[in-house]
Amino acid sequence: MLKNFEPNKIFSITSKAPKYVLIVFIIIISIGLVEALFISPEDYIQSHSVRIMYVHVPSAWIALGTFSIIAILSFVIIIFKNKSFILIAKSLAPSGLVFNIIALVTGSIWGKPTWGTWWAWDARITSMLILALFYIIYILAWRIYDDNEKVYKITSLIAILGVINVPIIKYSVDWWSTLHQPASINIFAKTSIHSSMMIPLALMTASFALFSILIFLMKYNTELIKIKNKGLDRL
Amino acid sequence: MYGKKVKLRLLFLSFIFIIVALSVFLILKSLEENVVYFISPTEIKNLPEIDNKKRIRVGGMVKKETIQLNQNKISFVITDFKNDINVTYSGAVPNLFAEGKGVVAEGYLNDRSFFDAKKILAKHDENYMPPEVKEALEANK
Numbered sequence: 001m002l003k004n005f006e007p008n009k010i011f012s013i014t015s016k017a018p019k020y021v022l023i024v025f026i027i028i029i030s031i032g033l034v035e036a037l038f039i040s041p042e043d044y045i046q047s048h049s050v051r052i053m054y055v056h057v058p059s060a061w062i063a064l065g066t067f068s069i070i071a072i073l074s075f076v077i078i079i080f081k082n083k084s085f086i087l088i089a090k091s092l093a094p095s096g097l098v099f100n101i102i103a104l105v106t107g108s109i110w111g112k113p114t115w116g117t118w119w120a121w122d123a124r125i126t127s128m129l130i131l132a133l134f135y136i137i138y139i140l141a142w143r144i145y146d147d148n149e150k151v152y153k154i155t156s157l158i159a160i161l162g163v164i165n166v167p168i169i170k171y172s173v174d175w176w177s178t179l180h181q182p183a184s185i186n187i188f189a190k191t192s193i194h195s196s197m198m199i200p201l202a203l204m205t206a207s208f209a210l211f212s213i214l215i216f217l218m219k220y221n222t223e224l225i226k227i228k229n230k231g232l233d234r235l
Numbered sequence: 236m237y238g239k240k241v242k243l244r245l246l247f248l249s250f251i252f253i254i255v256a257l258s259v260f261l262i263l264k265s266l267e268e269n270v271v272y273f274i275s276p277t278e279i280k281n282l283p284e285i286d287n288k289k290r291i292r293v294g295g296m297v298k299k300e301t302i303q304l305n306q307n308k309i310s311f312v313i314t315d316f317k318n319d320i321n322v323t324y325s326g327a328v329p330n331l332f333a334e335g336k337g338v339v340a341e342g343y344l345n346d347r348s349f350f351d352a353k354k355i356l357a358k359h360d361e362n363y364m365p366p367e368v369k370e371a372l373e374a375n376k
Contacts, residue, residue, distance in 0.1 A: 041365030041366070041367075042365065042366070043363055043364065043365070043366075044364055044365060044366040044368070044369035045331060045336075045359070046331065046359065050363060053363070075248070078244060078248055079241060079244050079245050079248065080237075080241060113329075113330060114329070114330075114331055114357065114359050115329060115331075115356045115357055115358070115359070116328070116329030116331075116332075116354075116355065116356045116357055117354075117356055120272065120356070121272075122272035123270050123271075123272065157251075160248065160252060161251075161252070161255050164252075164255060164256050164259055168259075168263075176267070176270050176271045176272070177271045177272055177273050177274070177275070177294060178271075178272050179272050179273075179339060179356060179358060181358070181359050181360055181361045182361050183361065184361040184362070184363060192361045192362045192363065193362075193363040193364075194363060194364040194365060194368055196365060197363050197364070197365075
């Protein structure tokens with residue numbers, strides 16, 4: 001595994017990458033938005049509110065995926081003392097939190113016209129709120145223990161314990177009766193979203209993933225510059 | 236092979252992880268009554284005793300052809316296809332409230348088969364499709 005972490009070498013690659021990611025992101029989100037807002041049909045029961053789904057669902061996926069990646073990186077960091085993953089895990093958190101909040105807010109906006117309420121303390125929504133709290137604790141821990149060289153142990157442990165919540169979020173709609181509907185997209189069973197609605201959903205997911213990579217790279221580059229400024233050529 | 240320290244860390248971390256996961260599981264299991272957002276008419280039927288001061292939520296399908304409008308009062312039947320419960324409510328219902336669709340009523344039990352709702356929430360299912368597809372599905376029924 002990559003033991004030797006050389007900020008200069010990595011920076012020469014990651015400092016150029018955001019430009020290209022941004023271009024691809026702009027192209028895909030343009031097509032995705034046209035598909036989501038204009039071309040895709042309205043739903044048979046909720047009519048145009050269905051368009052909120054094209055933001056809500058990808059955001060929730062990205063928030064869950066990002067936290068899982070942080071947890072896996074944290075596992076490697078703690079067990080194998082892998083130094084190069086520390087900054088990657090740290091830089092992933094902000095975009096994960098942003099998408100988590102977007103998922104909660106768009107869910108709320110969708111809930112009012114559909115369910116008749118902005119908020120419900122059901123298992124899915126509450127567990128998603130807990131994920132946001134874990135993101136916040138994770139980011140805060142990085143700030144609070146900033147000058148402590150053991151900071152990565154604390155943050156990694158938060159991520160590893162927080163990941164217990166991820167399967168709870170995923171299966172909350174199956175384990176308990178919730179106001180939130182069960183999953184529409186299943187790997188092993190029939191998907192209950194019409195194909196004409198899958199196109200914008202896939203495009204929006206791709207563009208949000210690109211956006212999150214973009215934010216990650218920008219954050220990661222900042223972290224690398226910070227290390228360079230400290231005069232360290234190795235972490 | 237990995238060193239002794241790596242194995243020790245792995246063991247220790249797994250131990251912490253399993254303990255925390257197990258505690259979370261046990262807490263959720265014992266709080267099940269509070270984690271569920273609503274209960275079904277069957278569960279109401281099987282309640283050992285009825286507390287008509289306690290605000291609860293009942294969920295299920297709005298039984299077909301049971302919605303009755305009487306001035307600003309609305310009454311309907313919630314069913315889970317095994318048992319039914321009669322619900323009365325005064326006020327506006329959400330747009331998606333319709334017969335044959337999911338609904339959650341929040342309010343107080345009068346007895347095992349009459350529910351006085353203070354709030355009605357519509358439940359949306361996992362199906363998303365354009366109106367034309369829905370019509371085609373209906374026609375093929």
